Amino acid sequence: MENMPTQELEDLRFIRYEAQDLIGYITLNRPEKRNALSADMVTELKQAFEFAEDDEACKVIVLRAEGDVFCAGADLGYIQELQGFGYTDNLADSTNLMQLFHQIYTLKKVVIGQVQGHALAGGCGLATICDFAFAVPEAKFGYTEVKIGFLPAIVSVFLLRKIGEARTKQLLLTGDVIPAQQALDFGLINFLVPGAELADKVYRFARRLCVENSAQSMETTKEMLARVPEMPLEDSLRYAARLNAEARASDDCRRGIAAFLAKEKITWEN
């Protein structure tokens, strides 16, 4: 089946969005600049994620990139221009990026990163903020901000949660660019896949989530995982018990139980 460009997002310049087989593909499309994140690109990404979140043709999202590089981080040419402006403009630009990361982290749908080539600084943050990340063995990851006087500030908030303090310090304070195998060992990414199989493996994984899992359960699980680490123990347990009770009353749980008891295989495609 051909990917169908989505009408409402046709005027995007640096991003593509298409939905196929219930998978929404958001593609960084600025390969000549190694998909560096200009303000326009970040804004378009936010638009695409907002659209995909509500798009009934999409249950799971894949974030991928055109060209040999996943993403070279913030657009240094653009930031050089911004340096001529004041704190307020730089805060607005940084807030734009922060909002994108927060949006992906709290998005109602699962987001899967598909990484080839380098994912550096803000680009590494983008790859690793995804709920899952697949990468080719040749991919390289690094929070290189410290090497050029930036701060890996926004990514640090998420990275501490994802891989813990020791590894976060190691990556953020050295700025080392590490091979995909080490990124896997560190828990930055989930799966290493040969380049020739990458797109297919990501597609099959995304389809598995679409077909085998309740979208409602995945959404609430993702929300729960985002909120629980900030809660005191007793509050988080009460919250968890409440979520359990709500889920049991849901149509999805009724369907799931009924299918099991009737010895039927359930598919969540519809």
Ligand SMILES: C/C(=C\C(=O)SCCNC(=O)CCNC(=O)[C@H](O)C(C)(C)COP(=O)(O)OP(=O)(O)OC[C@H]1O[C@@H](n2cnc3c(N)ncnc32)[C@H](O)[C@@H]1OP(=O)(O)O)CC(=O)O
């Ligand atoms: C989030 C915050 C900060 C940051 O993210 S800081 C960004 C830090 N990123 C980097 O330092 C990466 C810089 N890029 C590279 O190291 C290399 O480009 C690469 C990713 C290893 C790829 O190398 P390759 O040899 O394939 O490509 P070229 O280096 O020849 O680049 C081709 C083309 O693309 C332009 N370009 C690459 N990266 C960027 C970039 N980050 N910004 C702008 N432009 C970039 C490069 O200039 C070339 O352009 P030409 O016009 O063709 O010369 C925190 C915060 O925001 O505060």
